Amino acid sequence: MSTRINLSLDQVFDLAHRALTHNGMADDHARAIAEVITQGQRDECHSHGLYRVLVCVRSLRSGKVDPAAQPTLSQPAPSIVKVDAHFGYSLLAFQHGLPRLVEAAHKQGVAALVIRNCFHFSALWPEVEAIAAHGLVGMAMTPSHAWVAPEGGNRGVFGTNPLAFAWPRAGQEPFVFDFATSAIARGDIELHARQEKAIPLGWGLDADGVPTTDARAALDGAMQTFGGHKGSALAAMIELLAGALIGDLTSAESLTFDAGAGATPCHGELLLAFDPQRFGADDFEQGQQRAEQLFHAITGQGARLPSQRRFTARQRSQAEGVWVERSLLRDIEGLLT
Known part of the structure; x- marks a missing residue:
């Protein structure tokens, strides 16, 4: 079975919106956020697509964010x-x-x-x-x-x-x-850590200030x-x-x-x-x-x-939908229970 599943852009928006509102986000905020998350997934900016639903819900649960401000x-x-x-x-x-x-x-x-x-x-x-x-x-x-x-x-x-x-x-x-x-968006290092992939040298330092290829060590140390x-x-x-x-x-x-x-x-x-x-x-x-x-x-x-690659991805996604990792979908669907 494929590790990915195809979703329409409407399905991406609906999933993001439901996960946010289910966790206490006001509807107007949830719509604004789901719209931008959908744009990120559409343009194959995966670090700013559906993955960000997990980040937003974690922030909501931290109690720091006012969900209805x-x-x-x-x-x-x-x-x-x-x-x-x-x-x-x-x-x-x-x-x-x-x-x-x-x-x-x-x-x-x-x-x-x-x-x-x-x-x-x-x-x-x-x-x-x-x-x-x-x-x-x-x-x-x-x-x-x-x-x-x-x-x-x-x-x-x-x-x-x-x-x-x-x-x-x-x-x-x-x-x-x-x-x-x-050197790279933090979300990209987070995705590498999530997928247990090495990062290139030049992205981050470990807690001792030594250049590292370990994504989790870079998250615990400092980025470059x-x-x-x-x-x-x-x-x-x-x-x-x-x-x-x-x-x-x-x-x-x-x-x-x-x-x-x-x-x-x-x-x-x-x-x-x-x-x-x-x-x-x-x-x-x-x-x-x-x-x-x-x-x-x-x-x-x-x-x-x-942005030319992003615009090309946009055209493709609008015609064919987007591909999302099943593991990410499971994690987001877990926020709805």
Whole structure:
């Protein structure tokens, strides 16, 4: 018998939604989270797909997350939108803040969305893609927990601190990248540990600060940054912009706040939106042509654009459904009993 089973995208959403609501998540939060989990599974981002249902339920059971918190919105300046998640998950807060962010960016040319006091587990590409769908250039960044050692160090200071960017393209998928400033997303190491697979050197250090291929040892020790000192500097920038600047927790403070509960990291998020038409004005069309020339210069020599594999997986999943490990399905179904 195959170790995997095929599910439609509707079945993925329904399973995630039922597991969340069964464990006490309010319906509006559960729908926002299940939608993004479905997107992750659809695009074959397995570390941010159905696996995250287990993480969300564990966080709910920790007692840290408010499962029914209603976000509140304010706009302290014409180009700054703030949403307080009140210690709920971030995705409903993002849904509340997105329309105001879009409106502000179109009016001002550039705008920021600040989400505070939120638990955040998801990839950032769904959020920057949602910004790009309005014809805006989008950026997003968050800290997490202090799992990542600075280059030259051996103890966690930074979070995985992802950075995402989306550039809208007429009539086709946007140019998108989303990457952790750690060598790999923590969820990928967790999946390797779950499947008892070795990890490559360069992903993590054991508790003694020694590079390791043991996934569980890396989870107990420290992760490493990508690109050495360059990734380390970008991680520090994100701590400053999406932590200190917006008045929310750094990754070290978030880990302290968790106090061993094992919940999803609690912190803030910073999103930026730029209106190409306001920036480009009379030169907007020429700017778009320059962008397309750049993309063609990349793909014309056989290289691929970031997220191209994900977009290909998206088309395949929409036509054929997705394949999910039976062991993962059993674990999720166990949350419904």
